[in-house]
Amino acid sequence: MSKAVIPHEIEDWFAGRGWTIRRHQRDMFAAAKAGKHGMLVADTGAGKTLAGFLPTLADFCPSEFGADGAPDGLHTLYVSPLKALAHDVQRNLVTPVEEMGLPLRIETRSGDTPSDRKKRQRSKPPNILLTTPESLSLLLSYPDSFDLFRGLKRIVIDEVHAFATGKRGDLLALCLSRLQSIAPDMQRAALSATVADPEAFQAWLAPWGDVDQVALVIGEEGAEPDLEILLPQEERVPWGGHAATWAIPQLYEQIRTNKTTLIFTNTRFLAEFIFQNLWEANDEQLPIGIHHGSLSREARRKVEGAMARGELRALVATASLDLGVDWGDIDCVVQMGAPKGSSRLLQRIGRANHTLDQRSRALLVPGNRFEFLEAIAAKDAVEEGQRDGEDFRDGGLDVLAQHVMACACAAPFDEAALLAEIRSSLPYAGIDQPLWERVLGFVETGGYSLKAYDRFKRITRDKNGTWRLTHPEHAARHRLNAGIIIDSEMLNVRFKNGRSLGRVEERFAASLSPGDTFAFAGTSLEVEQIKDMDVFVRASKKSAMIPSYGGARMPLSTHLADRVRALLDDRAGWGRFPDDVREWLEVQDWRSQMPAPGQLLVESFPHSKRHYTVYYTFEGWNANQSLGMLITRRMEDRGLQPGGFVANDYSLGVWGLQPVTDPRPLLSPDILADEFVDWVQDSHLLRRAFREVAVISGLIERQHPGKRKSGKQVTFSTDLIYDVLRKHEPDHVLLEAAWADARARLTDIGRLADLLERSAEQVNHVELDRVSPLAVPVMVMIGRESVPQGAIDDELLLEAESLAGAAMRVDTPLE
The missing domain is CATH 3.40.50.300 (P-loop containing nucleotide triphosphate hydrolases)
Incomplete structure (x- = not known):
């Protein structure tokens, strides 16, 4: 990459601290000066954030702007997945800016920012604005966004790996396309320490997916951890x-x-x-x-x-x-x-x-x-320097609908021009005309089945073919409700004086009564009153339970799962394990078999007058949960009288009154084509997915001026609409979006499909007379899977020792 001269103010500041500008920082600066976007992959502590901001700092150096004066208005956007990160970056940027004496104003904007400051930021913006994808999307929904962003020179996307492959990444990709349309010369920069496939992220960052427009910079290696x-x-x-x-x-x-x-x-x-x-x-x-x-x-x-x-x-x-x-x-x-x-x-x-x-x-x-x-x-x-990779997928249609509405709030739009802009983002490059018209039709009326209701009529097309809002109030409603992160409904935890401590989930709050105590924010709290969306509390010295949360489980990565399976198969490597772990594996190998790479081990054994089958999938909790539901349905059809199942990341345990003598028919790949569709249609999963896409797309509004719907109210509303659409409009765009979510996110269907495909010919079924050592970790969870993890550890230890006694005993078979 060609050399680019960094202003002496920056060079002097580095030298004054005894630092040297690193090669990757210079390369990112050179890429910007050459008119290219930049993708930087560098280890933690390599100065990635400063590398992203160097071109901005340079533009505010007196030696650069000279007699013309410093740039005015919003110059650079910084987008991060976390509010805390934006505030931390602000703290760390202020030091070099102040020490170099640069005429540069830096501010943050998120859901925590006071409304008066948000309003002022639109009329008198800082030079650098640090924000999140959701707050950026809301900014773009205002009519003055065209003036605000017209002079934008640069956008820096930090920790891009954390959200680019999900719905927040979809939203940001659409925002990037809109910004590029408003400010054609805007340069994009993305930063990450943990990208497994830099080229894929390079394509995501580039307008129209043209990787030639993006300089890929690989940072210097850091010290080994x-x-x-x-x-x-x-x-x-x-x-x-x-x-x-x-x-x-x-x-x-x-x-x-x-x-x-x-x-x-x-x-x-x-x-x-x-x-x-x-x-x-x-x-x-x-x-x-x-x-x-x-x-x-x-x-x-x-x-x-x-x-x-x-x-x-x-x-x-x-x-x-x-x-x-x-x-x-x-x-x-x-x-x-x-x-x-x-x-x-x-x-x-x-x-x-x-x-x-x-x-x-x-x-x-x-x-x-x-x-x-x-x-x-x-x-x-x-x-070994190995990273996990996440695949990119087509953008969510609910996110697209939200973005279309944001664009309509900002100004009337031409259908063809907006479609071209949207297609320039990688997640939506494949949107064809029929699908685009379905999305527009949804934003226009809610769809065929809902068009009779005025509240769903948000945009309309005039005689010139231009789309605009049906009423200005829809803009305010959109800004109150827009967002991608759909948490469970929460209640505020407050002292009587009004001071807020935070929020707990509605379903946990529903289990509380006055006098109950719970631990929160490191304090034991006694409930005084629950009113509307508030839990009023006072400090207490009583012992307390801990709130449970319904947040998404972190999935075991495929890469790590493969490594665990390889460890089990590498008997020579067991010598580096603690004695009790090595003994656990050795007895498993002697009593049963080890799960081998490319093979599905299935164990069957009796225990406590029931028959158990354990499937060692290593495909993660979501996939195992889905497999458990499907297998028990097939067991029911075959008269095996299933009693239930329990799953962890590594295995699935299923029990019933009749033994499973051959698990292969329960695992045939057609289970996905037949039972899976029926199961998802009838399960809570699709309804839950529909609730989320209904909220993201703007079909259901959680927030009204001065009031927020409870989770029960949102569920009631979405369930009613879901039933109507399933009956009268099964090809509705939101049902399609919900199906995509249910298949890909809630059930890890891709991993499940791969597992069933492999197991069609590679099932290793072992019938045992008692529980095996490897089965103990999943067996001890039976009956406790709905209890918050952590609260049951003492109970688990007691039951585990009992089960382990049978599993590890080396003696003659049980009578």
Whole structure:
């Protein structure tokens, strides 16, 4: 790449700090000067964010703008998947800007931004605006967006791997196309540390998918991470459970020893649960904080500020902080439970030290034996530099409908011109004319079955063929309800004085009564009153339960699943495992068989007067849940009297009153063509998917001025419409969108299809006289799958020891 001269103000600032501008930072700068978009893949701590902003900083250097004066208006947009990341980037950008004396104003904009500041940002924008995909889409829905963005020079997309392949990525891709239409010379830059297939993201970033327009820059390699797996000092690695509470004493010692420890959990429930356990062990009253997405904005900002100032010794967090946040004083990162993917683990490890040349120290704390294997697999993958990859898919039609409405709110549009703009984004490049007309028809009237209702008539076409809003009030309604992230309905948790602590899910709040106590934000709270969408509380010293959340499970990546399977098959490698784990596998190998790569192991055995079959799929919880539902339906048809099933990421356990002597007919691939369709039609999955696409597309509005619909109200409304459409308009565009979601996201249908295809000829069925060692982790979950993980670990340990006794006993067969 040709050399480009970086202004001396920037060079001098680097030199004054004893730093050198890195090669990949210069390459990103050169790409911008050459008029190209840029895709940077570099390790954590490599200065990716600064690389993305260098062209912007250069434009505000006096040596560049000279007598003409500094650029005016909005110059650069920065888009990140997390609000916390935007605020962190603002803090880190302010320092070089102030020290170089650049005439540059930087602000953030998200759902947390006060309305008066949002209004002012549109009329008097900062030079750099840090925002999220949803807030950017809302900005583009205003008529003044054309003036606001006309002079836009650059957009920087951080942590692009975290959302480009999902619906938030669909929305951002559409926003990029609109921005490029408003500001044709705008340059795009995307940054990531954990992309497995950079070329695919290069195509996503490029207008019209033309990768020749995007310079791909690969950063310098950083120091290898110092990654260790924490094991019980005196006890065995647990058979079941996920909370890893056995590690609390050792974890507390790490906190005492380290300057600052960042502890990641995979769910909000576990964040509260681990925090509570740590606080009970905190005899020295060390300052320990908690951070997750359900806490109030004030609580999150307070914790983020304390971390930035180095005032906390430890912080327990969820994915709300695992992207890009730069706190240099963190000397150790802890992953509680399985990481589920090497890319996610690498991202989290990078929060320690956060410099390219220093080793990041991290501890993996497995909750059970399979998680130990997963931890080994993830550790090996990180050390080998292997990343997980996510495939791109066609863009969501519900997202497209939302974007069309946003465009109509901004100004009347020409149908052909908007379609051309939309097709320039990779997720929607394949939208054909018939599908486009169906989407327009939906936004226009709600579809054939709903066109009689005025409230669904949002846009109309005039005699010149131009589309416009039917009434200005639709713009305000759109802005109140637009968004992609559809959480479960939440109730506010407040003190009587009005101070908000955050939110809990509606279904959890429904289980509460005055006098009940629950732990939240690290505090024990007693319920005083539940009114409308608020839970009023007071502080309490009583013991408390922990809220459960219905958030999506992190799926086990295919890459990591394959590695776990390979570990099981590599008997020579078992020597590096702890004695109890090695014994577990050796007895399994002696009593039954090991799951081999390319093969599906199925075990059948009697237990407690029932017949059990365990399928070792390694395809993740979603796929195993779907397979369990399908298999039990087939068992019912064949008179096998199924009783139920339970699944984890690695296996599926099914039980009934009759034995399964041959599992092959239960696994034939036609199960997807026949039973799957019937099952999804009749299950809650499609209704749930329809609820989400109905909200995203704008068909159902959750928010009205001064009032928000409850989850029950939204469900009632969407279920009514769902039943009408299924009966009278089965080809409705939202039913198609819901099917796409149900198949791809809720059931991991691709992985399930691959599994059934393989198992057609490669099923290894082993009939046993008792439970096998490998089956114990899934068997101990029977009857407890609906209980929040973590709360049941003590019970699991007791039952696991009983089951393990039978599984590990080396004696004659049972009578």
